[in-house]
Amino acid sequence: MTENTDVVVIGGGYAGVMAANRLTRRDDVTVTLVNPRPDFVERIRLHQMVGGSHDAVVDYRDILADGVRLMVDTVTRIDAAGRGVALATGGTVGYDYLIYAVGSGSADPGVPGAAEFAYPIATLEAAERLRPVIEAAPATAAVTVIGAGPTGIETAAELAEAGRAVTLVCGGVLGPYLRPxxxxxxxxxxxxxxxxxxxxxxxxxxxxxxxxxxxxxxxxLPSEVTVWTAGFGVPDLAARSGLSTDALGRLLTDETLTSVDDARIVAAGDSAAPSDLPLRMSCQAAMPLGARAADTVLSRIAGERPSPLNQVFAGQCISLGRRGGIFQFAHRYDVAVWFHIAGRPGAKLKEFICGGIVKHLSDEARRPGSYNLHRVPGGPHRQRLLRTRPAKAPATP
Structure with missing residues (x-):
């Protein structure tokens, strides 16, 4: 008789959903996904939600495998020794393996008045608070967007296209990732x-x-509505639970995404810091990391050695309103090259990618194991970086 394995996934974003779906490849694995919201948030569309062109949510029934149990709740603490997670509504859920995919949100601005008077946009709840403020503001109201990364650029363009008087404050260079x-x-x-x-x-x-x-x-600058998009932070759940984290609070892991403290805990997405060399926070990294985390757990269940991280990047895609966009191509190791696609073709490519992300998740729900982008080689660049850093001993299973 085959022994059943219980796996709990904390976080129902891009990484968590990919991991949960992939784990259903085995009939003897019970998967519980714990997420504070009943719907999946398309975080890459939150600027559209604020601008009124998209609601940025997807029904979990459309992207989550039938074999995954969705628990709408918040994990308040991980008990690694007891192999359980405490829930905000009371009680605990036990696990044999845990996938830590809590994602990221807005960072503390650290600027006087910003927390009180500026509106973040990194979460669904934040975008829901901002949207009626934008709608209620007069058409001539001065809107200031702070932060010139993809989120800031996309938010500024979305609101400007809607006729708003927008100022984008970069705090440095516009689009640091982009080539000139x-x-x-x-x-x-x-x-x-x-x-x-x-x-x-x-x-x-x-x-x-x-x-x-x-x-x-x-x-x-006069500003009737100020939007803060600069910087990301991660939940402090790992640190509060006594697990090793990097300076930002991401869970420290080895190259198989296994916690340096506990081989039963695997991380994925924005909240993971493999070898203390975390990848760029993005859905482009999150879904492959989710697949890799699931494969690590499945390998351990099968008594096999998990494969190490092998991440590849294509570039950075930014929407510039509904009729413009840019795809900045990059080396496999995530450094931009000279070539990009802009204008309407860039907008169409961005929309194709956004739709493709949801399709990847739904395809994995219907055919677990079909996703393979995490196996595309990222080249030797990461291995060279790892050789220059002191090795961290992995946890012993």
Whole structure:
């Protein structure tokens, strides 16, 4: 008689759903997905939700395998020694293996007034709070978006395309990931939409008030609505549970995504720090990491040696309103190259990718094990980096 294995997945985002679906490859594995929301959040569409062009949620029934038990709750503590997780509603859920995929959210701005007067956008709840504020603001109201990464650029473009008077405060360079040609293309599109872009070392925010944004050079920008998109933080669940984390709070793992503390705990997505060399926070990394985490657990159940991380990147895709976008191509190790696709083709490519992500999840739900992008070789770059760092001993099963 085959012994059943209980696996709990914490977090129902891109990494968690991919991992949960993939684990159903074995009939003797019981999978429980614990997530604080009853619906899947398309985080890469939250700027569209704020702009009113998408609701950014998907019914879990469309993307979650029938064999996965969805528990709408929040994990408050992991008891590694007792192999259980405590829930906010009371009680515990036991596990044989745990996949830690709690994702990321907004970081503490660390700027006076920002937490009180600026609106974050990194979670569904934050976007839901911001959307009616935008809708209630007069059409001529000054809107300031702080942060020039993909989220800031996309939010600024979405609102500018809707006719809002938007200023994007970069705090440095516009689109740090982009190559100069791509950056010029993005700047041109934002200008065409009527958005103002403030770059350079003086364009750092030093304070936020109810109706202004103060910059490092002393300028004060009128701002009836201020949106904060700069930086990401991760939940402190791992640290609160006594597990080893990096400086940001991501769970420290080896290259198989296994916790350095406990071989029964595997991490995936934005909250994982493999070999203290975490990947860029993105759904592009999260889904392959989710598949890799599931494969690690399945290998351990089968008594096999798990395969190490082998991540590949294609670039960075940014929407610039509904009629524009850019795909910045990159080396396999996530450094941009000279080539990009912009304009309407860029917008169509971004939308194709967004739809393809949900399709990957639903395909894995129907055919567990069909996803294979995590097996595409990422090249020797990561191995070279690892050789220059002190090795961390993996936990013993």
């Amino acid at each position: 040609r791509g950056r010029r293309s993005v700047a041109g599109r934002l200008a065409a939409l009527g958005a103002t872009v403030l770059e350079g070392p003086d364009a750092k925010v030093t304070a936020v008030t109810r109706d202004t944004v103060r910059l490092g050079d002393g300028r004060e």
